[in-house]
Amino acid sequence: MLRADQQIIASLIEPNSKVIDIGCGKGELLQILEQDKNVRGHGIELEYDRVAEAVGQGLSVIQGDADIDLVHYPDNGFDYTVLALTLQVMKDPKAALQHCLRIGKQAIVVIPNFGHIANRWYLIKNGKMPISRQLSYQWYETPNIHFCTIKDFLELCYEVDCSIEQRIALYNNKSHKCFDGCRPFGANLFAKQGIFILKSKS
C-alpha cells in the first residue's frame, strides 16, 4: 500500500526509466514502479529490517546511509532520484539535495510541511513543539532533525540554483494540486506535504 505522496510520485515517473529511491523503506514504491511501469529501480535504506524485507522481495536495495553513500553514485546515473520524506532525517539536507540533482536527471523530493496551520496553532496554543499523527515523536527522540516549511524548501532550491519543474501541495484529505512558486502562502499554510520535481540547471 503506497502512501499518498508515493502514489503521486508513481504517477509522475515515466515508464521504462531508471529510478533511485533514497530512503526507500521496504521498497513499496520501487515494487509498484517495477510492476506497473517496467522501471529499473534501486534503493538505499538505512534500517536493516526494511532492507532485508526489500531484498527478500527481490528488489535491488542496499543497506546504506544516504548521508555517506550518495557521493559514490555517478552524475546522471538515473532518470529520477526520489527523496520522499527523507530529507528531514538527513544530517546535511543541502548536500543531499545537490547529490539528488547530480545523480538524477530529475529529482522528486517530498517534504513534510512544518508550516502547516495545525503545527503553527499547536505551537501558539501549547507553547510546545508540535506533535501530531504525522509528527509523532517528542522533540528529544525524533529522527526528524531538519524540519522545514514549503517556503523554506523553496528558498533552499533557489540557494542550490535548481529549476523547479513542478510544485505540488498535498492536503489533509489527500487531494493535491500544483501551486504557484511566487505565491506559496496557501500551500505553506494548508499543505501537509510538498512534492517538488527539480532539475539541475547545469
Next chain:
Amino acid sequence: MPATVTLQFGPEYQEADVGQIIHLAKEEPLRLDSGAEFSDFPMAFQTYGSLNADKSNAILLCHGLTGDQYAATPHPVTGKPGWWEHLIGPNKALDTNRFFIISPNVLGGCMGTLGPKHINPSTNTPYNLDFPVITIGDMVRAQKLLTKSLEIDKLFCIIGGSMGGMLALEWAASHPDSMHAIAAIATSPRHTAQNIAFHEIGRQAIIADPQWQGGNYINEGSYPAAGLAVARMTAHVTYLSQEGLGQKFGRDLQDRSHVTYGFDADFQIESYLRYQGKSFVERFDPNSYLYITRAMDYFDIAAAHGGELRNAFKNTEASFCLISFSSDWLFPATEARQVVQALSSSAADVSFLEIASDKGHDAFLLEEPLFIEALTGFINRTSRKIGL
C-alpha cells in the same frame, strides 16, 4: 558419465571416491598467472538439477577455502551433509527443479581437481611443492574451461561465500559477459593484512611440523597432522565471533568440575578446537592448504585494475547481491561495502545487506533465515529478469 576417481586422505592415507571428474585444457594449456601451464588436468565437480535446452539455467557454485564440490550431497570422506544442503534442492533457495547447479572443486584443491597431491607427469611423483603457486584468477580460468566444456556460454548466476565470493567477484571482473548475476556472500575484494596474518600462522604451523618433510610427506609416508590441525584450530577461531564463542562455550569446563592444573583440554572451547583440528586432517591435504591460502592472500581486485576497484566492474551488466554478517570480523561488511560503492559508481544493479548475526564468518554456512530469504529474493528477481 565421466569416470570417477579414488584419492587418498588423512594420516592413514585412506582411499575415498571423489565422484565425477572431467579433464580440461586438452587442446590448449591453461596458463597460470605465475606463467606455469597445465594441460589435460582433472577437475572434480558435482551437479544438482538439470540443464535446460537452451543452457540458460546454470548456477556456478564456488566453495570456500576448505570446502569442496560436495555442496548438497554427503561428503565421501567424512559422511557429513553437504555444506549448503539447506540451500540446494527441490523448492529450496537454489531450486534444483529450476536450476542446474555446478559445484566444482577449485584448482589446487584436494578433492579430485588438480592439486599438489596429484602425480606430476614429468616426474611421476606427487607435485608437492613443485606445484606452481596458483591465484584466484587461475581458479576462475579453470572453472571457465569447465563451463565451456559443458557448452554453457552464459551462466545464470555465480554464487560463492568467503573465498567462493572472491571467485564470484573475480569472474565478474575477468569474464564480465559470462553471467547474468553474481551473489557474493561474506567476502571481500581483497585479502586484508589481518587475513594474510592468520593464513601465515596456519602455514607456518604446517611447515614447522617435522612430518611435513619439506612438503614431501607423501613420498616419505608421513603426514603433518599436528601442524595442519593447529592451522585449522587458528582458522576456526577466525570463523567465529567472541559473542558466539561466549554463548556456546563461555568458560565452561570439559567433563570436569574444576581445572586440572595441567595442559589437558580443561575448557570446552579447547576440546572443541582439538576436535575441529583432528577431524579436518582426515579430509584435507596439508599442501593444498598452503596453496589455497596463498591464492587468497594474493587476491586484490583493485590492484589488478590500476588501483581502482570500480574499473574492475565497469564492463559488467550483471546484477549483484552482496551479503555480509555483522559479527564477521574476518570478512567484515566494510570490505563488501567497497564492492557496493564501486558498483554504485556505475549505477549498477546491486543489493547489499549486512545481516545481524552473532555467528561470525561461519554464518554463511548456517541456516540464517534472513540470509536465505535475501538470496531467494535475489535469485527469483534476476531469473525473472532474464525470463527463466
